Amino acid sequence: MKKTFSLIEQLQQLLGKDRVISNPDELIVFECDALTLHKNIPEGVVLPESTEEVSAITKLCSEHKTPFLARASGTGLSGGATPAKGGVIIQLSRMNQILEIDYEDEIAVVQPGVINLHLTEAVSSRNYHFAPDPSSEKACTIGGNVAENAGGPHTLKYGVTTNHVLGMKTVSPTGEIVEIGGRCEDSPGYDLTGLFTGSEGTLGIITEVTVKLTRNPESIKTLLVVFNSVEDASISVSNIIAEGIIPAAMELIDQLAISAVEQHLNVGYPTDATAVLLIEIDGVATSLDKEMKRIQQICLSNRAMIAQIARTDKEREDLWRGRKETVGALGKITPAYYTNDGVVPRSKLPEILADTIRIGNKYGLRIGNICHAGDGNIHPLILYNPDDKNEVENAIKVSEEIIKKCIELGGSITGEHGVGTEKSEYLGMMFSEEDQEQMKKIRDVFNPDYLLNPDKIFPTQSKRNKINLKKTKKLKGWL
Amino acid sequence: MKSPETIGNKLKSIFSTKEISLSEEALPTQLTVYPSTIGQVCELVKLARKNQITLFPLGGGTHLFSYGKKFLDVSVSLKRIPSDLDHSPADLVATVPAGMTFSSVQEQLSKNGQMISLDPPHTNSSTIGGIIATNSFGPRRYRYGTARDCVLETTLINSKGLAVKSGAKTVKNVSGYDLNKLYIGSLGTLGILKDITFKLFPIPEKRVTLAADFKNPDKAVKLTADLRKIPLDIESTCITNGVWNPSGGTNWTYFISLAGGEKAITPQIDRLFSIIKTSPALNCTTLSSAESNRFWKVVNQTYPKDGNNAKITVIKKYLKSFFNSIFPHLTQGYSLKIFPDSGIVYIHCPEDDDASEFIKNVIGTIRTLGGYLEFELLPRESTFERWPILPSSLPWMKKIKMALDPEGIFAPGTFVGGI
Numbered sequence: 001m002k003k004t005f006s007l008i009e010q011l012q013q014l015l016g017k018d019r020v021i022s023n024p025d026e027l028i029v030f031e032c033d034a035l036t037l038h039k040n041i042p043e044g045v046v047l048p049e050s051t052e053e054v055s056a057i058t059k060l061c062s063e064h065k066t067p068f069l070a071r072a073s074g075t076g077l078s079g080g081a082t083p084a085k086g087g088v089i090i091q092l093s094r095m096n097q098i099l100e101i102d103y104e105d106e107i108a109v110v111q112p113g114v115i116n117l118h119l120t121e122a123v124s125s126r127n128y129h130f131a132p133d134p135s136s137e138k139a140c141t142i143g144g145n146v147a148e149n150a151g152g153p154h155t156l157k158y159g160v161t162t163n164h165v166l167g168m169k170t171v172s173p174t175g176e177i178v179e180i181g182g183r184c185e186d187s188p189g190y191d192l193t194g195l196f197t198g199s200e201g202t203l204g205i206i207t208e209v210t211v212k213l214t215r216n217p218e219s220i221k222t223l224l225v226v227f228n229s230v231e232d233a234s235i236s237v238s239n240i241i242a243e244g245i246i247p248a249a250m251e252l253i254d255q256l257a258i259s260a261v262e263q264h265l266n267v268g269y270p271t272d273a274t275a276v277l278l279i280e281i282d283g284v285a286t287s288l289d290k291e292m293k294r295i296q297q298i299c300l301s302n303r304a305m306i307a308q309i310a311r312t313d314k315e316r317e318d319l320w321r322g323r324k325e326t327v328g329a330l331g332k333i334t335p336a337y338y339t340n341d342g343v344v345p346r347s348k349l350p351e352i353l354a355d356t357i358r359i360g361n362k363y364g365l366r367i368g369n370i371c372h373a374g375d376g377n378i379h380p381l382i383l384y385n386p387d388d389k390n391e392v393e394n395a396i397k398v399s400e401e402i403i404k405k406c407i408e409l410g411g412s413i414t415g416e417h418g419v420g421t422e423k424s425e426y427l428g429m430m431f432s433e434e435d436q437e438q439m440k441k442i443r444d445v446f447n448p449d450y451l452l453n454p455d456k457i458f459p460t461q462s463k464r465n466k467i468n469l470k471k472t473k474k475l476k477g478w479l
Numbered sequence: 480m481k482s483p484e485t486i487g488n489k490l491k492s493i494f495s496t497k498e499i500s501l502s503e504e505a506l507p508t509q510l511t512v513y514p515s516t517i518g519q520v521c522e523l524v525k526l527a528r529k530n531q532i533t534l535f536p537l538g539g540g541t542h543l544f545s546y547g548k549k550f551l552d553v554s555v556s557l558k559r560i561p562s563d564l565d566h567s568p569a570d571l572v573a574t575v576p577a578g579m580t581f582s583s584v585q586e587q588l589s590k591n592g593q594m595i596s597l598d599p600p601h602t603n604s605s606t607i608g609g610i611i612a613t614n615s616f617g618p619r620r621y622r623y624g625t626a627r628d629c630v631l632e633t634t635l636i637n638s639k640g641l642a643v644k645s646g647a648k649t650v651k652n653v654s655g656y657d658l659n660k661l662y663i664g665s666l667g668t669l670g671i672l673k674d675i676t677f678k679l680f681p682i683p684e685k686r687v688t689l690a691a692d693f694k695n696p697d698k699a700v701k702l703t704a705d706l707r708k709i710p711l712d713i714e715s716t717c718i719t720n721g722v723w724n725p726s727g728g729t730n731w732t733y734f735i736s737l738a739g740g741e742k743a744i745t746p747q748i749d750r751l752f753s754i755i756k757t758s759p760a761l762n763c764t765t766l767s768s769a770e771s772n773r774f775w776k777v778v779n780q781t782y783p784k785d786g787n788n789a790k791i792t793v794i795k796k797y798l799k800s801f802f803n804s805i806f807p808h809l810t811q812g813y814s815l816k817i818f819p820d821s822g823i824v825y826i827h828c829p830e831d832d833d834a835s836e837f838i839k840n841v842i843g844t845i846r847t848l849g850g851y852l853e854f855e856l857l858p859r860e861s862t863f864e865r866w867p868i869l870p871s872s873l874p875w876m877k878k879i880k881m882a883l884d885p886e887g888i889f890a891p892g893t894f895v896g897g898i
Binding site: 151162163185187192194199241242244245283346375376377410414417427431439445 | 593794
């Protein structure tokens with residue numbers, strides 16, 4: 001009697017048993033990414049080591065009509081790497097080689113599993129860095145950065161991931177290996193590199209990326225500004241931008257986050273402050289003094305108590321260590337937290353931060369605020385107890401109300417974390433059905449059977465009625 | 480292709496006779512319409528879809544390829560649609576109707592000391608929609624990049640005649656697919672751009688331009704690598720000769736513009752001078768403000784109207800090899816404009832057999848080194864393909880065109896690989 005091998009058996013034949021995980025106990029690790037509110041256990045996890053293996057895996061999954069998705073470090077915060085419909089996770093962490101660094105061309109070619117910070121460390125001796133610097137840079141991968149179009153504090157000046165990607169090698173859901181973009185700055189035809197960046201792993205699986213390297217600035221000045229109110233800090237941010245000053249980074253941290261950081265890291269943030277701004281400018285040394293002086297003046301005119309420039313590299317590093325580890329520090333004072341990611345026009349920052357505090361108070365939940373303030377990108381961390389069903393529900397409600405407020409103020413539902421499963425039901429707040437239809441047509445070109453990373457980005461039918469979709473009849477007003 | 484009368488009769492259901500005219504000779508269409516409202520544009524697309532009429536989204540007409548024949552039906556210009564800029568100075572963001580001319584937009588933004596970071600040619604007549612659809616850029620690319628780096632949101636009239644949005648009016652946003660990237664440089668083959676939101680930049684307090692002459696281009700290109708190593712607030716760079724060289728003569732002139740605060744820029748001029756001094760430059764001049772304006776105008780605004788005009792992109796580090804290969808074949812009457820930090824070279828040469836042979840050599844060199852070539856102008860009798868080197872991802876691009884424009888109404892046959 002003929003025996004048809006299961007998908008898992010065929011994957012084992014392809015990769016060997018040691019590179020296929022199917023034990024339910026081991027699969028629990030892969031049930032979610034850093035968005036722990038959404039979980040689902042996959043049927044298997046495979047560990048490819050080459051583009052060709054990824055291609056063979058996707059072919060098998062497609063033949064078996066089994067959903068599959070790519071995952072690397074799983075640091076994403078929107079459920080992009082959560083197996084929403086089960087199936088197979090293609091774990092790319094073994095594809096972690098920097099394949100080439102070319103200083104003459106100022107590019108690097110990397111596999112998707114390369115840790116973000118490792119690339120900067122690899123080129124720092126030659127005075128270069130990889131500009132996108134998410135707070136999770138020590139753990140997140142460049143493949144994940146590209147899939148989510150990751151940002152970070154310094155994207156205020158240097159742009160987000162899409163501004164630093166020249167090309168990539170991808171694998172289609174049916175196993176076709178497609179090279180898009182390349183090493184040239186311009187290539188003819190539609191900008192598929194720009195399309196794939198930020199497509200949340202729904203158009204193809206990235207197996208190689210060509211990224212730009214950025215020269216380090218000659219000089220850096222980092223300013224710590226202490227305020228008695230979040231409002232004064234956020235007004236200062238808006239005033240700085242309105243004056244046409246674009247620092248390299250401008251981060252806001254509120255009292256709860258400050259106290260968590262100081263409790264666990266002791267980096268030198270004043271614990272009596274209600275908010276601090278971390279403002280960094282960089283560039284040609286002679287350019288910085290005047291700009292920094294003006295920034296200090298603006299902050300002081302908005303009742304800043306202290307505006308102190310870091311005097312040594314150690315001081316600067318400590319200030320940044322505090323900012324980049326704020327989330328981890330907050331994690332030590334709460335059993336669980338929910339990281340929100342919304343954006344408003346930069347002039348609306350004071351308003352959204354006031355609303356965030358109000359919304360948290362309304363539901364009786366503590367919120368630690370950290371923001372890429374210069375970009376209008378807020379990250380309220382909603383603290384809750386995962387064992388208290390009421391608190392879990394309230395945390396979700398708080399997040400939803402904050403996002404709705406961002407939209408009311410002319411902003412976006414996500415600045416850098418992606419839509420994933422977390423915000424797929426909110427997409428209609430920003431985009432009409434026809435807008436979404438235009439996007440889905442693109443998804444269907446690359447992912448026609450929707451087996452690759454399903455139930456991401458777009459609202460699913462079951463929850464659709466909950467969201468107020470914008471209607472395309474808005475057009476009538478123009479006719 | 481239908482007769483102009485047949486199409487004209489159908490268009491009369493949407494447009495007044497004043498809004499319809501015979502197309503200019505340079506256009507690939509028979510008729511041109513000038514809608515007064517976006518509603519008319521939407522109705523036009525619906526009409527085109529129903530009646531298999533092909534549309535050619537038209538900007539300022541400054542960057543037209545030499546089509547040489549009429550193979551499409553109707554050009555659509557948004558120039559007459561009354562339009563206001565939606566500028567939010569406090570957010571450094573502006574939403575601009577596609578039909579506005581670039582210079583009028585920049586003039587309005589400048590009242591608040593802000594600007595769109597692009598500096599494309601023909602700023603007086605180019606429209607914002609045209610600039611984005613052609614991915615047009617200028618020497619400021621060195622600092623600010625291209626349209627893909629400053630466009631935040633677009634609204635496009637799609638093949639159903641509906642306005643669809645991508646992106647947001649915020650400087651950060653990752654909601655949904657970034658379709659803006661597809662529309663930028665798509666030459667109007669995916670729809671008609673209605674408006675575009677830009678991330679703006681402050682206008683630098685001071686700009687200073689230095690010009691240095693070189694005997695040949697590879698020596699000038701080598702200076703680029705040295706410039707990268709020194710901290711300087713460079714805004715623009717360009718190496719030119721021939722029609723693009725305001726100084727005339729046979730030399731190659733490297734233009735470098737510094738921009739920033741006055742106090743910061745002044746000491747950098749000396750620093751830049753000293754770097755140029757160690758290069759094989761024949762001379763170096765700091766241009767006065769008036770000279771600088773005049774020179775940049777020649778460098779950036781000159782656009783040959785006949786002959787062969789090609790945009791070449793090569794891997795940056797192979798620029799020197801590229802020039803070593805083609806330099807012996809350059810003859811008088813050929814002009815080059817080089818964006819050395821991007822690996823981009825524009826070549827203009829006249830219409831003759833020697834030029835054809837030269838171009839064949841250039842294409843061969845690019846194939847060897849890795850890169851692309853696009854003809855922006857070709858003589859009528861030329862046998863060259865507009866894009867002689869195609870990307871391997873072309874089949875996916877064709878699928879995108881099929882998905883977003885299934886009836887093929889938007890400028891069919893005018894894009895890469897016959898899209």
